[in-house]
Amino acid sequence: MSKLSSNPITQSDIKKYLSSYSDFSFELQVLKKFADMGFMCSHGGTYEDPVTGKSREYDIRALLQTDFIRVHLSVECKNLRENFPLVVHCLERKDNESYNELIHTFQPKTPTQQVGPISLPVPSAFIETSQSIRIRQFSLYPEKQFVAKSADQVGKRHDNGEITSTDGEVFDKISQAINSSLDLITEAHYLDTDVFPTYYTLVCPVLVIPDSSLWQVKYSDDGGQIGEPEQINHVSYYIGKEWTVGDKLNSLSYTISHLEIITYSEIQNFVEKYLGKRITFYSEIISSRRKFW
Numbered sequence: 411m412s413k414l415s416s417n418p419i420t421q422s423d424i425k426k427y428l429s430s431y432s433d434f435s436f437e438l439q440v441l442k443k444f445a446d447m448g449f450m451c452s453h454g455g456t457y458e459d460p461v462t463g464k465s466r467e468y469d470i471r472a473l474l475q476t477d478f479i480r481v482h483l484s485v486e487c488k489n490l491r492e493n494f495p496l497v498v499h500c501l502e503r504k505d506n507e508s509y510n511e512l513i514h515t516f517q518p519k520t521p522t523q524q525v526g527p528i529s530l531p532v533p534s535a536f537i538e539t540s541q542s543i544r545i546r547q548f549s550l551y552p553e554k555q556f557v558a559k560s561a562d563q564v565g566k567r568h569d570n571g572e573i574t575s576t577d578g579e580v581f582d583k584i585s586q587a588i589n590s591s592l593d594l595i596t597e598a599h600y601l602d603t604d605v606f607p608t609y610y611t612l613v614c615p616v617l618v619i620p621d622s623s624l625w626q627v628k629y630s631d632d633g634g635q636i637g638e639p640e641q642i643n644h645v646s647y648y649i650g651k652e653w654t655v656g657d658k659l660n661s662l663s664y665t666i667s668h669l670e671i672i673t674y675s676e677i678q679n680f681v682e683k684y685l686g687k688r689i690t691f692y693s694e695i696i697s698s699r700r701k702f703w
Contacts, residue, residue, distance in 0.1 A: 436489035436674075437469050440618050443677045444472040444485070460592050460653075461585075468590040474681075479693045480611040481685060482598070484591040486583040490623040494565040496580055497625045498558035498645050498671065507648050508546060508553040510667050512692070513595065513611040515540040517603040540599045542664045543610075545703045548695075550688055551646060551668055556628050558647040558671065564625075580617070584669060587615035588651055591666060596655040599662045610696060612689070615649075615669040624673055643676040644684070 428435045437453070445451050449472040459466045470485035490496055518537045551557070561584075562575040591613050598611040626645060628636040652665040672680050695701075 433487065433489045436620065437487045440485065440487050440674065440677070441470050443674070444470065444483075444681075447474075447678065447681055449474050449483075457590050457593050459589050461589055466586060466589075468586065471590070471594065476689075476693070478606050478609050478696070479689055480598070480609055481689060482594045482611060482613050484587050484594055484613070484615045485618060486587040486590075486616070487618045488580060488583045490563065490580075490619045492622050494563050495623040495625055496619060496671070497562050497564050497575075497627060497639070498647065499560040499562075500556040500558050500626055500628050500645065501631065502554050503551060503557040503648070505553050507557065507650070507667065508549055508551050509544050510550045510612070511665055512543045512545065513540055513598040513609075513613065513662065513664055514543050515598055515601040515603060515609040515611065517607040537660070539603075539660060540601075540662045542662060543703050544665075547703075548688070548691065550684075555646075556626070557668070558626075558645045561647070561671075583617055584615075584647070587617055587669060588649060588666065591615045592653050592655065595653050595662070595664045599655050610692065612685075613664065613666065614685075615666060617669065617671045618677065619671065619673055621673045621675050624671065643673045644680055645671050647671055 441451055441453050451473075452471045454467060454469070455471070456465050456467050458464070468484065469487050470483075472483040472485055474481045516539065518539055560577075561580055562577045563580055564573065564575045566572065567574055594611075594613045598609070598613065601609050601611075603609070621643075622641065624642055624645070625639050626642045627639045630636055646668040647670070648667065649669050650665060650667055652663055654661055654663045656662050670680065
């Protein structure tokens with residue numbers, strides 16, 4: 411930490427901090443945005459990190475549900491500034507990265523087993539109640555689109571103007587969004603199917619950052635840079651993280667293929683156009699009993 415001024419902090423300093431620098435104030439703005447769009451949100455709860463085993467605090471969990479379709483977002487917020495923005499390095503998405511998964515939770519038929527002349531129901535602990543569905547043809551993530559593979563914060567040193575970079579703080583937020591999503595997968599696995607006999611859940615980690623703080627650099631497969639760096643509002647970051655929940659008798663493996671990085675002003679467009687159109691399509695296909703995977 412740089413050496414602090416000896417001057418006392420005033421009310422105007424606190425107001426400046428809250429309006430420009432506070433992560434918590436930015437979280438509340440993001441929380442309100444999702445709530446205004448109809449999401450059921452929880453804010454600032456704790457979870458057990460599945461990697462470290464330590465208790466951590468998540469920023470926002472946002473659930474949008476329409477009948478049997480559920481979109482559950484694990485949202486982390488980072489109040490970056492324009493003098494230290496996030497730069498994502500992107501390559502064209504490969505075929506094996508072009509997918510997303512849904513969790514299908516259902517009310518199973520009780521199977522039976524034959525014991526001599528008697529047909530007995532199989533204990534419920536042995537009955538499958540959910541499965542992951544991998545979607546390729548109608549995926550959110552088509553092949554050959556540019557997808558982020560790495561990210562850095564880039565700034566200039568105050569003393570000599572040299573360019574400096576780090577990935578630590580943002581990587582920590584990305585990791586939190588991914589690790590916190592394990593709880594959402596577990597919740598979908600154990601959904602109560604009394605109201606609806608079937609659900610389809612998309613679990614998606616999201617990082618929200620301020621406007622004008624996201625830059626993209628595109629590369630060819632041989633490492634050459636394509637064009638100039640450009641400011642953007644949204645990019646998908648490939649992660650391919652598989653989580654397994656449940657127990658040995660009734661488990662679910664679900665792979666989160668991508669994390670979404672969006673700017674604050676892009677939230678509504680991301681929900682309505684990016685997610686919304688595809689979820690509406692999935693809903694129509696499922697309602698017509700057609701298969702799309």
